[in-house]
Each structure stands twice: as structure tokens, then as C-alpha cells.
Amino acid sequence: MNAPMALRPDMLTPEGLLRWALDTWGDRLAFTTGLGMGGICLLHMARRWRDDITCAFLDTGFHFPESLQYAEDIAAYLGVRIVAIHPEPFGPTWRQDRLACCDHRKVAPLARALEGKRAWVNARRGDQGGLRQGIPFIERDAEGFIKINPLARVSRQWVQDYLDTHSIPRHPLLDRGYGSVGCAPCTRKLKPGEDERAGRLFAGDKTECGIHTRLRVKR
Ligand code: SF4
Numbered sequence: 001m002n003a004p005m006a007l008r009p010d011m012l013t014p015e016g017l018l019r020w021a022l023d024t025w026g027d028r029l030a031f032t033t034g035l036g037m038g039g040i041c042l043l044h045m046a047r048r049w050r051d052d053i054t055c056a057f058l059d060t061g062f063h064f065p066e067s068l069q070y071a072e073d074i075a076a077y078l079g080v081r082i083v084a085i086h087p088e089p090f091g092p093t094w095r096q097d098r099l100a101c102c103d104h105r106k107v108a109p110l111a112r113a114l115e116g117k118r119a120w121v122n123a124r125r126g127d128q129g130g131l132r133q134g135i136p137f138i139e140r141d142a143e144g145f146i147k148i149n150p151l152a153r154v155s156r157q158w159v160q161d162y163l164d165t166h167s168i169p170r171h172p173l174l175d176r177g178y179g180s181v182g183c184a185p186c187t188r189k190l191k192p193g194e195d196e197r198a199g200r201l202f203a204g205d206k207t208e209c210g211i212h213t214r215l216r217v218k219r
Pocket of ligand 1: 060062093094097098099101102103105106182183184185186201209
């Protein structure tokens with residue numbers, strides 16, 4: 001692994017941060033996607049500099065058929081590998097306990113997928129509100145695992161414009177009333193005026209599934 005390169009102020013753009021992360025961590029930089037617009041932007045950017053981008057997709061077993069088809073289609077379109085990560089068999093479902101279901105189907109499989117990695121690129125934006133409001137460009141947990149947030153300071157409109165500029169198709173359900181698409185039983189269409197993530201349902205009053213709040217990566 002290379003020592004982290006110095007990060008200059010002029011690198012604090014989505015492209016600049018992503019390029020810096022790729023140059024710094026190489027194969028020990030992980031990509032994941034929930035098939036949202038931001039993650040697709042980042043894969044497109046990364047593909048400009050590397051032709052061997054592999055990205056993990058948490059296949060919980062509860063995705064919309066449209067999501068599974070889009071994962072295949074967008075991987076082919078961008079020229080990246082999207083690899084489905086599955087949970088251990090059985091385990092709790094959303095019917096019994098959403099917190100336990102997310103832990104079993106998202107948090108634990110992702111923790112396993114990130115073992116051996118040093119850093120992780122993700123697509124959260126500060127303007128999504130909730131716990132995402134004010135997220136920094138770079139986070140480091142107690143074990144030293146690093147999260148890179150290249151889209152921390154851009155807006156949903158910026159992301160949409162990026163996709164449009166590069167003629168990149170977005171998830172089809174975003175054109176059918178959904179603001180953000182997760183597992184089918186835990187995603188609903190938006191009501192007028194709601195924030196983009198208001199249609200995502202997690203345990204109790206939680207606004208996150210846990211991969212950004214309860215994940216611990218072994219080093
Ligand atoms: S979002 Fe819903 S179905 Fe998906 S893992 Fe979490 S609780 Fe389970």
C-alpha cells in the first residue's frame with residue numbers, strides 16, 4: 001500500500017478526491033453501490049482512470065426486480081464488474097425485525113466484503129440531511145479504516161446533471177415516483193414535497209440501514 005499522498009485543497013472535488021483515493025490505495029480501495037445516482041457517477045468517474053473497477057452490491061434477497069436488472073445493465077454500460085454480496089442463509093427478515101434484518105443482510109455481509117481493504121468510497125451527500133448532513137470528505141474509524149465521501153458537498157441536482165451530461169441511465173424506479181430505491185418491502189414512493197430519502201424505511205425512526213453507523217471492519 002502506498003502512503004497516503006498529501007491532499008491539496010484543489011483536490012477537494014468529486015473527481016479530485018476519487019482520483020486521490022485510487023492513486024493512494026489502489027486495489028485496497030473498495031467500491032460499493034446501492035444503485036443510486038451518486039454511486040453510479042463515482043463508478044463512471046473511476047472508470048476513466050481504471051479499466052478494472054469492481055464494485056460490491058448488497059443483494060439482500062429483497063430487491064425490486066428492476067434493481068437487479070439495472071445492476072446488470074449499468075455494469076455493462078459502464079464497463080465495470082458489479083459483484084453481488086449475499087448474506088448467510090436464513091436469518092431474520094424485515095417482517096420480524098428491521099434492525100436485525102439490515103444487520104444480517106447488509107451490515108455483516110459488507111463487513112466481510114471489506115476485510116482486507118483499507119478504504120471505502122461511498123456516495124453519501126451532505127444535502128441528503130439526517131445523519132448525512134455535514135459529513136466530511138474523509139472519515140476514519142477507531143480501527144483506522146477510512147471512508148471517502150467525494151460527493152459530500154455536491155447536490156442531488158449536480159449528480160443528476162453529471163448523469164445527463166454523460167448520457168448515463170439512472171435507476172428506472174426514480175422515474176416512477178421513488179426518490180431513493182432500497183429493498184422493496186422497505187421502500188415507498190415519495191409524497192409531494194418529501195425529501196429524497198423519506199421513502200426509505202428502516203427500524204423505528206432510523207434513517208440509515210446501519211452500513212454507515214454500525215459497520216465495523218476487521219483490520
Ligand atoms: S432494508 Fe428492509 S428488507 Fe432490506 S435488509 Fe433492511 S430491513 Fe431487510
